Amino acid sequence: MKCCMHVVDSDGPITSFTNTSWEKFRSSVFLWKGLNCRESAVAEDAVQTFQLEESQDPTPVPNGIGYHRRCYQHFTNVTKIRRAQMREEKAVLFNNAVTEGKLLQAAEKNDDHTILLHIKDEDCVALGVQYHRSCYREYTRKKTTKVEEPTFDVSYKMFCERIIRQRLINNQEVMKMEQLQKIFTVMATSIEGLDASDYSEVKLKSRLRRDFHQLVFQTLKRCPSQLVFAESPTETETPMDTTQPSPAAEQPSQSGETTPSNSATEEKTVDLHTTPEETRTLYTAALLLKTLLSDAPPPQDVSVNEGLTVVPLELFNLVSWVIGASEEPTLEHTVNIPDDLHLKVLSVCQDIAYLASRDQKQSVCPWHLEDENLHVTLRTKPS
Structure with a gap:
């Protein structure tokens, strides 16, 4: 026996047909027939050899034939048949001179002799040349050269x-x-x-x-x-050794008594140098307030109650925290501060808002609140 559908390059035992496997093979033959592939050639040969006809009636299994299991699985695979049919359906004929001319131009531009050999000086429409739409579109599209941007x-x-x-x-x-x-x-x-x-x-x-x-x-x-x-690298601080007294801590007097040095009685100086993290925090806060002030309406002559609506909440609370008027860490509402400081803080905030909007044209100075006893913060204190 020999494999009657040898489409897979493999050797192995030949399996005899049953009525079921033969009918499945016969129906697959007519599905492959007419396609442009290796399986189609096997199908055409089977039709001629076994005198197969496309009918619903079952036919007897011929003697002396069988199949390799892998060949049978491949040839009767419905998914493979459908994919082959879809590929064939996408192939269309050249139907006008425009598509033919674009293909010829693309082949000449690419110097593609494999294409030119078949279509140059030929009538593709008359010859029935076929193409896949996606292949034709990709082959004939104008390829633009990408301009490399400078990298400086x-x-x-x-x-x-x-x-x-x-x-x-x-x-x-x-x-x-x-x-x-x-x-x-x-x-x-x-x-x-x-x-x-x-x-x-x-x-x-x-x-x-x-x-x-x-x-x-x-x-x-x-x-x-x-x-x-x-990000600042983590610095390992070296702890100071406090077990040994400093040379100037005790100075013996002529009478043998020790007298404390001046440095021991002096108040220790506090290191006010800020760290990079603190600098970034302050700078971030300043940028946030700057943005808030830029979004706020321009300052005008307003009353005390109206001043609270013009001054950003964040600025008012910040000034209150800086002068120690409040210890309430919130931005949900204006912090409560003593009445005697309220107008002064509001005046400072309006001065800052005025300086932030100095590029805008102002007809009058904005910090005159309705309190004749209020000190204008931008005036110089008389000597």
């Missing part, structure tokens, strides 16, 4: 050295991403003579994230640009 490598290297390493990392400065992008644009123009105005903040930020893992990009509420700063 020289300027970027100098930018990282002068700005990122020196100012952000070494000096622990805090800068806005918008400010960094402007600096980079200026450096690219001055160093390489290139216009980097189209080099977006997103690209620069992605590049900085890749090269400097210690950089932090902090997004602030109501602030359009991110803050950029470097």
